[in-house]
Amino acid sequence: MSFPTSLPRARTLDPKAAPTLRWGVLGTGWIADRFVASLRKHSSQQVVAVGSRTQSSAQAFADRHGITAAYGSYEAVVGAADVDVVYIATPHNAHLPNALLSLEAGKHTLIEKPLGTTAVEARQIAAAAEEAGVFCMEAMWTAFLPKYDVLRQLLADKALGGPLSVVADFGEWFADDHRIMRPELAGGPLLDLATYLVTFALGALGPVTDVAARGQSAPSGVLGQVGALLTHTGGTQSVLHTTLRGNTPTTAVIAGTEASLVVDGPFYQPGGFTLTSALGLGSLRYDEEPIAHEGLHFQAAEVARRITAGEMGSPLRPLADSIATLDVLDAIESACH
């Protein structure tokens, strides 16, 4: 295939035009704040309830975001009749119990990434969702950004040729007292950061057939940095690096015989990329406003559309893909020990 003369247009629907659902939030931490702020600023979704382990934290969160109902328990949110969909924003190791709480209460459920701490946990969540007959999805927000719709079209059109290689990194400096340093909260870079790397590599190259990895521990005992070499079906490779001890460019590259695609850092957030011909035929640039976590609303609009349509998940992030990501992360973790 010759180098394209222009990039495909993003087919992402207007988030503000999605049907309005009433959301309840579990947890009042960093991502919960950003999720609710993004919904309030960019969507027609309504956050009607928040639950916390403490009434005071729920009330402070509700006051910050103009939410009517503040509950001192998660049980109260999943039991509230006026909540259509529950968003789980608790630490990784709480995702399974909180997801079961919500699903068994019959609520549609959006669970922060990763779906569980292992693929075994993720499969338990998928089984509970099927049993309950409600919508369930991992909040892998990157999949719903317009940038990734353009990227998926380029891959489907084979604009990069083949075979493809992926090189990607995600390193961020964290203070010693951050949640990510705590073993009892399933800390470490794999579930928080490398989940984006593995999701990207699986999306570009398909299923993984072999995993090699090395890691070193941080002082708290969680993994501090990891380098992984994945072999994908057909023998293609991805090389991934993640660390908690420093800021790396956080770019992602897909290289093929026809063209290379370099996603600007941070590759998992709204932003741009450049597609450059391998044969010197020029380059094409995609840009979208780099609004960081203000972009969380794209996934909320998708959730609202799918639930309203009576669907149990989204084809852009089916539970099977979340489980496949955790299968690879489990294998990387094993290879590091």
Ligand SMILES: NC(=O)c1ccc[n+]([C@@H]2O[C@H](COP(=O)([O-])OP(=O)(O)OC[C@H]3O[C@@H](n4cnc5c(N)ncnc54)[C@H](OP(=O)(O)O)[C@@H]3O)[C@@H](O)[C@H]2O)c1
């Ligand atoms: N999509 C993204 O870009 C993104 C970014 C960051 C994090 N995340 C994901 O979101 C989840 C939460 O991360 P975060 O950075 O928001 O964490 P955080 O700031 O520590 O907040 C987590 C919240 O969970 C609740 N919680 C329940 N059990 C807890 C426990 N045993 N220890 C501490 N908190 C507990 C707390 O709320 P209450 O006290 O109110 O109950 C706490 O505020 C993680 O799974 C992470 O992977 C996603």
